[in-house]
Amino acid sequence: MAIAKKKDRPGGIPEASGAELLNYYRKMLLLRRFEEKAGQMYGMGLIGGFCHLYIGQEAVATGIQSALGPGDAVITGYRCHAHMLLAGSDPKAIMAELTGRAGGVSKGKGGSMHMFNRAGNFYGGHGIVGAQVALGAGLAFAHWYRGNDRVSVSYFGDGASNQGQVFESFNMAALWKLPAIFVIENNQYAMGTSQQRSTAVRDLYRRGEAFGLEGLQVDGMDVVAVKATADEAVAHCRAGQGPIVLEVLTYRYRGHSMSDPAKYRSKEEVARVRAERDPIERVRDRLIEAKHSDDEALKEIDKELKGIINDAAEFAQSSPEPEASELYTDVYVA
Amino acid sequence: MVALTVREALRDAMAEEMRADPDVFLMGEEVAEYQGAYKVSQGLLQEFGAKRVIDTPITEMGFAGVGTGAAMMGLKPIVEFMTFNFAMQAIDHILNSAAKTLYMSGGEIKCPIVFRGPNGAAARVAAQHSQCYASWYGHVPGLKVIAPWSAADAKGLLKSAIRDPNPVVFLENELLYGQSSDVPDGPDFTVPIGKANIVRQGRDVTITAFSIMVSKAMQAAEKLAAMGIDAEIVDLRTIRPLDGETVLASVKKTNRLVTCEEGWPFAGIGAELSALVMERAFDHLDAPVMRVAGKDVPLPYAANLEKMALPQVDDIIAAAKAVCYKT
Ligand SMILES: Cc1ncc(C[n+]2csc(CCOP(=O)(O)OP(=O)(O)O)c2C)c(N)n1
Numbered sequence A: 001m002a003i004a005k006k007k008d009r010p011g012g013i014p015e016a017s018g019a020e021l022l023n024y025y026r027k028m029l030l031l032r033r034f035e036e037k038a039g040q041m042y043g044m045g046l047i048g049g050f051c052h053l054y055i056g057q058e059a060v061a062t063g064i065q066s067a068l069g070p071g072d073a074v075i076t077g078y079r080c081h082a083h084m085l086l087a088g089s090d091p092k093a094i095m096a097e098l099t100g101r102a103g104g105v106s107k108g109k110g111g112s113m114h115m116f117n118r119a120g121n122f123y124g125g126h127g128i129v130g131a132q133v134a135l136g137a138g139l140a141f142a143h144w145y146r147g148n149d150r151v152s153v154s155y156f157g158d159g160a161s162n163q164g165q166v167f168e169s170f171n172m173a174a175l176w177k178l179p180a181i182f183v184i185e186n187n188q189y190a191m192g193t194s195q196q197r198s199t200a201v202r203d204l205y206r207r208g209e210a211f212g213l214e215g216l217q218v219d220g221m222d223v224v225a226v227k228a229t230a231d232e233a234v235a236h237c238r239a240g241q242g243p244i245v246l247e248v249l250t251y252r253y254r255g256h257s258m259s260d261p262a263k264y265r266s267k268e269e270v271a272r273v274r275a276e277r278d279p280i281e282r283v284r285d286r287l288i289e290a291k292h293s294d295d296e297a298l299k300e301i302d303k304e305l306k307g308i309i310n311d312a313a314e315f316a317q318s319s320p321e322p323e324a325s326e327l328y329t330d331v332y333v334a
Numbered sequence B: 001m002v003a004l005t006v007r008e009a010l011r012d013a014m015a016e017e018m019r020a021d022p023d024v025f026l027m028g029e030e031v032a033e034y035q036g037a038y039k040v041s042q043g044l045l046q047e048f049g050a051k052r053v054i055d056t057p058i059t060e061m062g063f064a065g066v067g068t069g070a071a072m073m074g075l076k077p078i079v080e081f082m083t084f085n086f087a088m089q090a091i092d093h094i095l096n097s098a099a100k101t102l103y104m105s106g107g108e109i110k111c112p113i114v115f116r117g118p119n120g121a122a123a124r125v126a127a128q129h130s131q132c133y134a135s136w137y138g139h140v141p142g143l144k145v146i147a148p149w150s151a152a153d154a155k156g157l158l159k160s161a162i163r164d165p166n167p168v169v170f171l172e173n174e175l176l177y178g179q180s181s182d183v184p185d186g187p188d189f190t191v192p193i194g195k196a197n198i199v200r201q202g203r204d205v206t207i208t209a210f211s212i213m214v215s216k217a218m219q220a221a222e223k224l225a226a227m228g229i230d231a232e233i234v235d236l237r238t239i240r241p242l243d244g245e246t247v248l249a250s251v252k253k254t255n256r257l258v259t260c261e262e263g264w265p266f267a268g269i270g271a272e273l274s275a276l277v278m279e280r281a282f283d284h285l286d287a288p289v290m291r292v293a294g295k296d297v298p299l300p301y302a303a304n305l306e307k308m309a310l311p312q313v314d315d316i317i318a319a320a321k322a323v324c325y326k327t
């Protein structure tokens, strides 16, 4: 019987080359700048409905997606802008989806919570908490059925981890040895409910023990550690050893969604995480300490990314609203 | 033509489509080793093996989600529910994950999946095991909903459902599984989704029905004929997309409509048909539409009460006479 493990990495933070670190830095900063802009545009009334930002959690998706190869499938909940960017979708089309325009990735019909990229093997973008876990097990099932060595990654939150279908999915994935990586993004809160108030046993990496699932826990504010742990999980699945649980300890800086003032936690708590654990600052420090880069060069990257994001924001405002005729398309496949 | 039971017709439909397309597989509770809770999947495990005929744990929400996820990646799952009563656990995936994703993704993600199993009342199994879900699923854009009566339609429509690139809810009826009728031979036979079938021609009144209610409507028509009322019976076969044109053409001929369904009347299929005819054939009606439906109560267990709660042949006769102003 596999036993869950805490991965505090007693051997210290794994090594990463300068090129790798720069790559992470770039990717995480792109996610952050995108989300900051989305937040701004929401404030200006350009984005409607629910809009869940990924700020603070960048190392999770960046680290895990860096461990994946072509054909590996990814699925998540409504906090999905980052996953779309990492799947290779055009920031313009993502931002235009947020503004509900014709140029959006879902033609403006999905919005912030419902975005997909088949070519990039990203299967959404789902608004029902927990649904993506069973669907993700289904993606793993499809790999298993086709007899390839690809894996599926299902991201879900600490709150979602209490849904019944999560356990149903663990059971089937274990029973059929599906190549499923269940990533619990533990940011300590489900909307306004802290983990303390919702969860009897808070070691979420142990959630699969009843099904014989191995579980790993990693510091989700350290992209290098996330990547290294994800490598292990991917290797486990590719070797045909069935599913695995990966708990990633992280934190969101903003409210649950743009309409949440986050009064259930103190400003100090947020400030402390930002100051001590910020995933982007951490990579930045390592880059500079090891002299892989310098202030100037990193500023240059930021400038370039801000350019990309500004273009996206402009496109998202200039792209027209969908044609009225779009109302009735895509209800059925003809 | 060969005479087949509905049960055999469904099995043959699945077997033929599984032979033709390796992406088609069957999953559900007791579908493999036990050969189906109602023996619909008889022989499929033996022919196709455990990889394509998959016994699931009792975990409706979970396996509906797994099937839907597999469909999003291009497989063509047939998900069997032991009965549709238990699909309430899974209805979130049927609606929110399967039916809506094509639209929300702007056409990016397709979901070719069939959810099938017995629907409606069986015999003496009481309220939790005896509900008709036709109007529930029929409500949802993005789903196709089928409820066949004859063995030929069961086979031909299930084959079409499996081939269809959209999510399909396929409502069977336990009491029909053992009924035999003629089915055209060969794997090329299909029945198009969205086409009603006039199973009895008549001049005086149109009676719509689907699934087991077609049997009852046919019995009613025999008795009505003896009373001098010539009923036309439209077997809807597909609930969504509903073949309104066939119903309207029939009503324009008979000028009277009686709708039959086993489900509850409130917001039911009969309510939908009444609205359709009111909107598009108002001037052709010689009498108000009458609905024959289940009584507005949970289905009771006691034999006498159960009979009272379910729509019976006599109810159809009474409704037909009423719209014809015959006493
Ligand atoms: C089935 C369901 N119940 C409730 C909601 C409303 N809701 C949306 S997000 C959320 C909190 C989820 O928290 P968590 O799983 O920790 O993810 P996080 O938002 O922290 O990423 C809730 C209750 C929903 N979308 N779906």
Ligand SMILES: [Mg+2]
Residues within 6 Å of the ligand: A157, A158, A159, A185, A186, A187, A188, A189, A190, A191
């Ligand atoms: Mg959370």
